Amino acid sequence: MKLLTQSPRSSIFMKIVLTFLGVLAPLYALNLYMNESGQQTVRSEIVQSMNTKVELYVNLIESDIQRVIKLIETYVNDDDLMKLSTSTAIMSDIDRTDAILALKNKLNLVKTSSSFVHNVTAFIPELDRSVTSNDDAITAFDEAQFKALSVTTNRYETPYVIWNDRLFISVPYPDPATSGGRKPVFLLTVEVSQPALRSAMRTFTNNGETAVLSGNHLSYTVTSNNGSEEAEAAVPELVASTGSKQESEEGAMPPDRQIQKSITINGERHLVIAKSSSMLDSTLSIFVPEEEIFGSLSHYRWWMLWLTLSSIVIIVFFALSIYRIIQRPMHTLLRSFNKVEQGNLNLVVQYPLKDEFGFLFDRFNAMVRELNVLVHEVYEHKYRVRLAELRQLQSQINPHFLYNSFFILHRMAKLHDNDNIIRFTKYLGEYFQFITRDGMDEMALEMEVKYARTYTEIQAFRFGNRIHTEFGELPPGMEQLLVPRLILQPLIENAYNHGLENKLKDGWICVSFEQQHDTLVIAVEDNGDELDESKLHSLRMRLLSAEESAESTGLINVHRRIQIKYGHESGLSLSKGESGGLRAELRLPLIWEENENANVPIVDRG
Template sequence: MKLIRTLGSLPILPKIALTFLVVLTPLFFVGLRMNESGAGIVREEISKSLSSRVELYMDILDSDFERAITMLREYMNDEDLMKLSTTSEIMPDIERTESVLRLKKRLDLLKRSSSFIDNAMAFIPMMDRTVASNANAITEFDDEMFRDLSQPADPLNSPFTFWNNRVYICVPYGFVNNSPLFLLAVEISNAEISSKLKQFTPDDSLAVLVSNTMAWSTFASARKPSKDELAALSPMEEDTLEEEPSKMIVLDGVKYLIASERSDSYNTKLIMMVPSDLVEKPLERYRYWMFAMYAASVLIIIAFSFGMYRLIHRPLKVLVRSFRKIEQGQFELSIDYPFKDEFGYLYRRLNATVKELKRLIHEVYEQQYRARLAELRHLQSQINPHFLYNTFFILYRMARQEGNENIEKVTKHLGEYFQFITRDGAEEVSLDSEVAHAKSYTEIQSIRFSNRIEIKFAELPQQAEQILVPRLILQPIIENAFVHSLEKRAKGGQLEVDFHIEDSELHIRVEDSGGIEEEQVARLKALLNDSDVTTTTGMINVHRRLQIKYGGSAGLQLSRGTLGGLKIVLVIPLKETSSHA
């Protein structure tokens, strides 16, 4: 706790620097650990790659050797070779020459079958000649070479025969008096094998193809192998690779990665030895860069912390002083900041907030005054309508006493009309009250237009009388019919209002005979469904209020009626959904 309090009391600059170091140090060690893990993975992958390379090249060699031996065995039954080995003395010269040429072509084909074959030869003692694939088709018979190469090879040891520092694969045929009738042999090209090995071998590395007796070895290296390297690679020594495909050994203080592949078919082994520096140096360089990056990061953190102190601490001081003045009720302040960064935004917002606070304080006092004035005017507005519709009722009683029936009806309906639209209360009324108000309006219009307009107003179904609806949804629709259609007719005007219940919905139909075209109906529908229209009276007002309250299919439906005018159907669900209750 004491340490925490001590660290918490440090200035901002040391806190920032320590925070970054605390965050960076674990990341550095994690990165170092990842580097070591990655180095191990790279070593393993390189080792696998080296083993795969050695295995691939060994497979190539085995395939080529197998193909050469197979072709040699197939040539054992060559008709020309058999004739030359048994009946060449009695063959005509032309026939013998043709047989030799055909044999030469087959030997040429055998040589071209593998890049590792340097020469293909057929030793024919009866002819005392050797047919070869090299430039000289027929050469003098070499008794010593024929005798040495005719010795049967040990199939459990190696199919190769070594003679005069050269490697051969030999197949003798038909021993008579311990001497074969003929001998087929191919010479393996050490130079070609070494050349191919160099293509598979990295720089400063060593590759060697050896037999079990070490009588034959082919090196591929840019340098001459040392005695220790030869001893390590010698198959006559104890197997240094044990059962592992690759491993690390140390020779003369230098680490080497060794991979090998053995050919059980031909008792040969391909060994590749790569200095570990080729693998370790890039990884070691990367590790040095990690330490250098950490040291550079520490220096950058110190410089960054100092810059953060200058960029953040100073502007914060100004903000703190300004807030203290605001706490003391000093709203006459304005702070300046020359830049348009985050602190510039905060300074500008603080200045705007102080101005807004001053305005709101002023508005609070003004609003209190206006609220009292509005309350007084509201009381006055309640008195005036009451006086108005009470006066209509007085006129109604006076007209009744005088016996003037029309004045009596008009004053009665006007009183009910203004009583409905001016009374206080909820924004919703029962549907029978809304219909009664609409009827009062139509009665007044009926007296006004006398015999010019015929009005049919159906009775409201009893089950729909007490449902609550927004005020003034039916009368504005009827008024729209009078103002825009029926007032223009000199006679024969018709207005019908009826009610139908369909699928738990109440449909109120208002239809007139004022005449309207389909294009006008389509235009009114588009206007009704346009959410950008800001009109708040008439049809749009009623449609929007019904949709807001009930949602779904509620609202107005417009069409051209059978009377020739506009037909408006108000759709009101009898059961409100929970989302629009």
């Protein structure tokens, strides 16, 4: 049934499910888009906040260091410092002491101006002493430290000098770069307090975060938390990769840049926000575990996952409900129609509910009952009509042969041919005894052939030596095959009357039998001279329109009887034989039944 073999996409069930999905999918997609868009917005806001935070902290450090540098630069022309550097030999002890104390107070002002300053020192070679802002105001002159720190620096781009892992800002006077390499008369240095920087960076970070301040061109690193070696190791590579990329694109490293990147430290993803300062020649990096800042967003992802799973459950529940409410009874109804189409009219379909499908099933059962009654009435009527037609067709055979037989008998009586009359009446009696057995609709093929031979003996009286008839052997096991009576004699009679009637000599009729798979083919062929393509076509057309034909010849009679009994796949087929005459082939379908001895063929009853 076509309804049961249709594409799944054309079924009502699939259309309803797809419609539901068509409504639910856009809502789900919109919700997913809103969720993802919201997460991206929140993430962007968090990252922007972190960027602003890092930039603010870098600006705070820069402002403190700039203030210190400006203060220390104002002391280059300080009178006390100049006297101690150039006139120590002519100064009295009191003047020298007053100048040292005054210089120490000024250095204390620089130290107290920023929490990042650990110590401020004035190296005075002439005095062979160093004045510091610490408690020990005067210390021994350290020639090695003096030489190491007496280097030219750009205090507004690369202010730091590293000595013994300590961070200094130095101001030599005069600057060796401008004095032809002459030794400075004094050196002002500010030692940056790494513990103070570390303490400040701790205030920059929350729990779980790590701040790292590292030099871009100088090897120093200050970390807010101890034990953050992984973060420290990641900063140079991070700065180098970003710096080299920008250098290659722009030709030089930009003065200030911000870096935003995700890296993995100890198997945990961290968001790194870094701000590079050209004034400090340093980069401040803050490492934040993504779980800390984006952890709340992952909860939304879990909620989205649960929403997805819930949607799937709802879709499956909806589909199962639709299948149970609509598809299952619909499928049952379609299968029932298929069974009725195949001929099952004793079908009763049960449906427990009293809904619309209950009404359809009740009407279906009523329709099948009514159809069953109508089919039986039509079938019985058709059977009776066909049976009456079969009897009529069988009775039509007798007059044809009877007319010819009496004509031959009349001719022999006129000739007083008593011997042939005796033989002829014997054959005629046997033959009419055969055809008048009304109680037998079928007989063995062997008997059908025997009486066909009797018929040819009778016709021999009519045609004499003009026509010779040959009978082939029956296929093995076909002797007792039951066939309808009088199916062979009309074919032979047609050959006599229409194929060879005007042939004066050498006429012959060949009757052959052949089993082709599950079909028995009985062929009757003559060598008549009067068959042409137009006559053959006319005969074929009469066979095709046998049911509408009012006239019934022997060929049409046999053809209609066989098709009434066995269906349209059986019957006669006409063709031109090798000798030029008509070849009539009668096809009978065979089936096989087993008995105690062997397989026995019988004619298929259709």
